[in-house]
Amino acid sequence: MTFSIVARCADTAMFGVAISSSSPAVAARCSHARAGIGAVASQNITDPSLGPLALDLMAQGLDAAQAIEQVRARGKHIDYRQVLAVDAAGRTAIHSGPNSLGIWTQATAQNAASGGNLLDNDGVPQAMLDGFLRSAGHIGDRLIAALRAGLAAGGEAGPVHSAGMMIVDKVSWPVADLRCDWTTECPIENVATAWDVYKPQLEAYVQRALDPREAPSYGVPGDD
Known part of the structure; x- marks a missing residue:
């Protein structure tokens, strides 16, 4: 009941x-x-602890494939889980347990990996991967392109109601973490609209955290 992509920008080393x-x-x-x-x-009958575990393993020096192998070894009920990873060198790996729901499949390339379950068809992850790899610009723009491509290829077997995009870059917190947690319209387009608003301000928000003395105007009443 999910389709996703993990990615690294080869130009900036941002992850998303x-x-x-x-x-x-x-x-x-x-x-x-x-x-x-x-x-x-x-994803897929989600165990949220597996994401931090995989990141911790990669922080210790394991590549994406080695980290996923350790996730398989350490994770509970791993046959029900689907875990996608990309590492600092752009290497990718995916675990898709045999008890993943419905139509499930995956696609990998350098710098990006996509997977899904309870899909409309088995071409959705490859469509997402192609959407990311064929697009240009900021990694956020490319991630939105991947989500749109996945939906256009069929997406989930039923309607989608939530979506999100997370981006990290240099600092210890996400520089973008945009979500639509529930809608009966299109959550992907809701996130895309939020990104259009947020993208021009992204660097300013980082600068405000690092040194507000050098930050641009806040644009609120009384601000000089």
């Missing part, structure tokens, strides 16, 4: 996760990323 589902608040449970380390999506 984009995800959508018929379940509520999917990004709150399934998206994990850490600057300089990698990005992970943990």
Whole structure:
């Protein structure tokens, strides 16, 4: 009941996760990323602990494939889980347990990996991967392109109701963490609209955290 992509920008080394589902608040449970380390999506009867575990393993020096092998070894009820990872060198790996729901499949390339379960058809992850790899610009733009491509290819077997996009870059917190936790309209387009608003302000928000003395105007009444 989910389709997602984890990705690394080869130009900036930013990492991102984009995800959508018929379940509520999917990004709150399934998206994990850490600057300089990698990005992970943990989905399908979700165990949110598997994302931090995979990131910790990659922080210790394991590549994506080795981290996923350790997740398989250490994770509980791993046959029910689907876990996607990309590491600091752009290497990718995916575990899809045999008890993943409905039509499930995956696709991998350098710098990006996509997977899904309870899909409309088995071409959705490859469509997401192609959407990311064929697009250009900011990693956020490319992640939105991947979500749209997955939906256009069929998406989930039923309507999706939540979506999210997380991006990390250099600092210890996500520089973007945009979510639509529930809608009867299109959650992907809701996130895309939020990204259009947030993208021009992203660097300013980081600067305000690092040194507010050098930050641009806040744009509120009384601000000089």
